[in-house]
Amino acid sequence: MNIISRLLKSSDREKEFKLVVQNLIALYKENKKHPSRPVIIFLITVVVTGGISISYLLNKIITDYRDKRDSKPLYRRSSSTILQNGARELFIPYKSRQKRVIIKPTDPEIYERDKFVYKNFVKNIKNQGNINDQLFSSKFINQLIIIWRILIPKINDKNTLLMITQFVFLILRTWLSLLIAKLDGQIVKDIIGGKFKNFSRDLVYWFLIALPASYTNSAIKYLVKKLAINFRTNLIRYIHDMYLDQRMVYYKVMFNNKSIKDIDNFITTDISRFSTSLSSLFSNIGKPMIDLMFFAVYLRDNLGTSGITGIFLNYFITAYLLKTFTPPFGKLTKEKSNLEGEYYNDHLNLINNSEEIAFYNGTFLEKIKINKIYNKMMDHIFKINRSKLSYNILEDYILKYTWSALGYLYASIPIFLVSFNQDIKSNSSEERNMRQFIVNKRLMLSLADAGSRLMYSIKDISKLTGYTDRIFTLLTVLHQAHASEFNYGAPQSEIHGTVQYHYNGLRFEKINVIIPSSNGNEGIKLINELNFNLKSHESILILGMNGCGKTAIQRIIAGLWPLYDGLLSKPNDDDILYLPQRPYFSKGSFRDQIIYPFSYSEMIQMGINDYDLIKILKEVKLDYLLNRDEDLKYFDSFHEWKDVLSGGEKQRIQFARILFKKPKFIILDESTNAISSDIEAYLFDLLKVKQFAFITLSHRPLLIKYHDYLLEIQQNGDWNFDTLGTDSAIISIEKEIKDIELKLNSVKILETRKMQLEKYLDGEEDEDEEIVDQNLKALEDKFDDDNENNATDQNDLNSSNISDSAVNVESNVGESAVVLTGDQIHEVD
Numbered sequence: 001m002n003i004i005s006r007l008l009k010s011s012d013r014e015k016e017f018k019l020v021v022q023n024l025i026a027l028y029k030e031n032k033k034h035p036s037r038p039v040i041i042f043l044i045t046v047v048v049t050g051g052i053s054i055s056y057l058l059n060k061i062i063t064d065y066r067d068k069r070d071s072k073p074l075y076r077r078s079s080s081t082i083l084q085n086g087a088r089e090l091f092i093p094y095k096s097r098q099k100r101v102i103i104k105p106t107d108p109e110i111y112e113r114d115k116f117v118y119k120n121f122v123k124n125i126k127n128q129g130n131i132n133d134q135l136f137s138s139k140f141i142n143q144l145i146i147i148w149r150i151l152i153p154k155i156n157d158k159n160t161l162l163m164i165t166q167f168v169f170l171i172l173r174t175w176l177s178l179l180i181a182k183l184d185g186q187i188v189k190d191i192i193g194g195k196f197k198n199f200s201r202d203l204v205y206w207f208l209i210a211l212p213a214s215y216t217n218s219a220i221k222y223l224v225k226k227l228a229i230n231f232r233t234n235l236i237r238y239i240h241d242m243y244l245d246q247r248m249v250y251y252k253v254m255f256n257n258k259s260i261k262d263i264d265n266f267i268t269t270d271i272s273r274f275s276t277s278l279s280s281l282f283s284n285i286g287k288p289m290i291d292l293m294f295f296a297v298y299l300r301d302n303l304g305t306s307g308i309t310g311i312f313l314n315y316f317i318t319a320y321l322l323k324t325f326t327p328p329f330g331k332l333t334k335e336k337s338n339l340e341g342e343y344y345n346d347h348l349n350l351i352n353n354s355e356e357i358a359f360y361n362g363t364f365l366e367k368i369k370i371n372k373i374y375n376k377m378m379d380h381i382f383k384i385n386r387s388k389l390s391y392n393i394l395e396d397y398i399l400k401y402t403w404s405a406l407g408y409l410y411a412s413i414p415i416f417l418v419s420f421n422q423d424i425k426s427n428s429s430e431e432r433n434m435r436q437f438i439v440n441k442r443l444m445l446s447l448a449d450a451g452s453r454l455m456y457s458i459k460d461i462s463k464l465t466g467y468t469d470r471i472f473t474l475l476t477v478l479h480q481a482h483a484s485e486f487n488y489g490a491p492q493s494e495i496h497g498t499v500q501y502h503y504n505g506l507r508f509e510k511i512n513v514i515i516p517s518s519n520g521n522e523g524i525k526l527i528n529e530l531n532f533n534l535k536s537h538e539s540i541l542i543l544g545m546n547g548c549g550k551t552a553i554q555r556i557i558a559g560l561w562p563l564y565d566g567l568l569s570k571p572n573d574d575d576i577l578y579l580p581q582r583p584y585f586s587k588g589s590f591r592d593q594i595i596y597p598f599s600y601s602e603m604i605q606m607g608i609n610d611y612d613l614i615k616i617l618k619e620v621k622l623d624y625l626l627n628r629d630e631d632l633k634y635f636d637s638f639h640e641w642k643d644v645l646s647g648g649e650k651q652r653i654q655f656a657r658i659l660f661k662k663p664k665f666i667i668l669d670e671s672t673n674a675i676s677s678d679i680e681a682y683l684f685d686l687l688k689v690k691q692f693a694f695i696t697l698s699h700r701p702l703l704i705k706y707h708d709y710l711l712e713i714q715q716n717g718d719w720n721f722d723t724l725g726t727d728s729a730i731i732s733i734e735k736e737i738k739d740i741e742l743k744l745n746s747v748k749i750l751e752t753r754k755m756q757l758e759k760y761l762d763g764e765e766d767e768d769e770e771i772v773d774q775n776l777k778a779l780e781d782k783f784d785d786d787n788e789n790n791a792t793d794q795n796d797l798n799s800s801n802i803s804d805s806a807v808n809v810e811s812n813v814g815e816s817a818v819v820l821t822g823d824q825i826h827e828v829d
């Protein structure tokens, strides 16, 4: 009450205020007499870092104790089970127990929402025209903001905690630097003053302070790496969940008209570079910023406002100069990543197709190609280095030398000023000056170091703009291909076919089979208004010349190609098994090849064991493989299966997959052309006996006899549909007779030629040479005629290796101008 009444009187209030100010000034002066209080600061630091370490240790001891108490015997379990909600369940061995980790898939809603964000961004950029992609341009910042949502999806994310912890450590480190600078000055003062006792005490402080200092440094480095890994994992999960889901983006992406080259390189390399670059940028910028603030406040007391203004003016001029002369690192880095990706892919292509290239003797051509891209990459790297050279000279001159000189200048200002003012030189003032100089110099150097690190990070940001742009492009392209209304580059109005699911059969109604266009044009039509209906347990042979569009039908059924028009009725996707022209073999055991695309744990869940697999192998006549190799007996052998198995064996493994999965419908694309005819007949009979409904795509009329219907596709896109019934065997036999006649003819030609050659070599004159020539000509003409009639027949019997008959030979996503079908490749050969 007393105070309040006094406050009410203004004169008293004035007195009171003066008193407070006087007290404060006295306190400040008192404090100035003991400017260095390293002990207190040191103690606080030790308490803070000690507190963190002790709580960490306690936590560890408690969890270790709990682990021991609850420990269960360690047993191996499948490490990746897919739960019903699509989440992955992992069991990770952890100390003496197993840790269960659940990884939830990205919510599909997020993709639907994000799709529009990327779409609008691209639209806006288009409208705004060519935007500068250099440092801090709006494009970079906006791209980063959009990607940021993937890196840190919610505020209370563990990455936010990591960033805050990193921030705390950065402040702690700056604080420790300040402390070390003071202690440094103090030690020099002790030495000059010859105060051994103080010197020894300060040295002990020095060693003690080194403990939290080194801990802090390592902690920051660790946190930067941890954050980079977390960023990468978040991005990769987001991308994998989109790239590898039911919509088969990894396939469709090649039809995106904005497609990118070497998508694999984007996913495997660029994401890692982006994450590292971003997380280290946080500490690269954060630390010098904190340093600048702390040191500037401290130095202001010693150097005065004009000194500190000078320093900052210095910074701004430097930043301006460096920014002006910075080469476009973002663009250069982006281009470098592209070239590195191409170079890597060329090597990958060489390894993947080594046998084929070796047979063709294509080494020289491949070498030229690889060297060419390598040289291009090196030219580019040289260009970057050249542009860096002049920039580095400027950078070094300013940051290393000019700044140090200015640092000395600023650090000496207070000393000279004091000396000029006082003009007295006592021992104690010299000591004080020395101490102050040492402290100022150290802080100035730290300030310069902080400033230069901030300037160096201009280069890092510039590089980050390049990585960000690449990641953003990747995400945009993936979102486009992932959209449910993905239009394969065609105008949206072009795609209006209807797909009906859960149909107990397979029905095509007025479906035009069209090659999707990836450049926004209307696609090329292969088959006109196709109609057919296949019920369960029935079979159909789709016969046609190479490139007429047989595999295209399969692609439409599988949803890889769009349904431009008509109605497609099909069973559930789980009820259909597609056997591609080129069998695929995954990395894994022999068992994994038979049960593909199922996993071992799924096989167990299905109630199937290795004995059942042996039965299956017996049925497809592959059981001899099991006796060949001790490992194979137990299905646990690991090999490069695509190289180890013969063409026919690979195709028979495909039949084993049918017997394992037991689908209702099977689509076989040239799936028996490497199998001997007796086994081929046996396998088709097996399909009939087991009552599978199947569609065979082939150019071999010999297969007619195994089917109920025949769909013949003409070169012009027209087609005929026939019900075969009992006729099938007759038609098939007729075709076979023609085939044998054809072969007989060719043998006759060869025989006649051989006779001619023998006579010629024996030096005999052939009186009837002309007659022989005429006969030969007649035979050859007949051969050509027959051949034309049996055009669809010509390639069948000698196809020995199915792996040669690739469906597509295009290697680079986005370059799908013309794609050769398997047999077109043989023809070109």
Ligand SMILES: Nc1ncnc2c1ncn2[C@@H]1O[C@H](COP(=O)(O)OP(=O)(O)OP(=O)(O)O)[C@@H](O)[C@H]1O
Residues within 6 Å of the ligand: 515, 526, 544, 545, 546, 547, 548, 549, 550, 551, 552, 553, 581, 698, 699, 807, 808, 816, 817, 818, 819, 820, 821, 822, 823, 824
């Ligand atoms: N992604 C693509 N881009 C452009 N054209 C393609 C693409 N895929 C296939 N084609 C073309 O479509 C046509 C039909 O291909 P498809 O694979 O259906 O032939 P096919 O009848 O199965 O031939 P084969 O009997 O040789 O296997 C071919 O001319 C092929 O070059």
